[in-house]
Amino acid sequence: MALNLFRVAGDFSHLASIFILLHKIIQLKSCSGISFKSQLLYLLVYVTRYLDLPWTTSPYNFIFKVLFISSQCYIIYLMATAYKPTNDPNLDTFRVEFLLAFAAVLAGLFPVRYTVLELCWAFSIWLESVAILPQLFMLQRTGEAEAITAHYLFALGMYRALYIPNWIYRYVTEPSHRIDTIAVVAGVLQTILYSDFFWIYYTKVMKGEKFKLPV
16 A cells, blocks of 8 residues: 555554553553453454565555554553453443444455455454444443543544545545545444544543533
C-alpha cells in the first residue's frame, strides 16, 4: 500500500491510542473503565490480519505490525495480571460472540479470495469495525469516562476516520488503484459507530469538561 499523509496520520493516531492506553494503565495503576473484551478483540484483529508478517518486505509495515501485536499483548497481560483487580467484569458484559459471528459470516461471504490469508484478513477487517462496541457499551453503562480514557478512544476513532480520505486520495491520484470494498465499508461503519462519541468529546472534553453522556 502506498503511503500518503492521511495513511501515515491514521497509523500514528492508531499507535498513539495504544500508548495513551498503556500510559493510563501504568501511570494510574488501573484499567478501570477499559473493556477487557474489546482489548481481546483487538488482539484477535491484529493476529489474524498480520499472518503475513514473516513475508512483509516494507520496513514501515513490518515495524507497525510488530508494534501493534506486541503492545496489544502487553495490554492484555497487564489487564489480566497486575491490574486485574481494578477491572469490573460486571460492567464489561457485551456478548462478543455475536461480533465474532458477524465478522466470520461476512468474511466467508465476501472474501477477496478463498484462501486462509484472505479469509483471515477479511475477518479482521469486519471484526475491527465492531471491536469497539464492548467499550462503548461499557461507557454507556457507566455514563462517564476519565479524560485519558476519552483521549484513547478519540485517537482510536481518528485512526479509522483518517483512512477514509486516504482511500479517496488514492482513488484520485492512483488510476490503477483498486478500491478495497471490504475495507471501505467496514471503515465507514466503524467511523459511524464513533460519531456520537466524537460529538460528546468535542463539546465536553475539548472544552475542559468531564466526558459525560447526556441523561
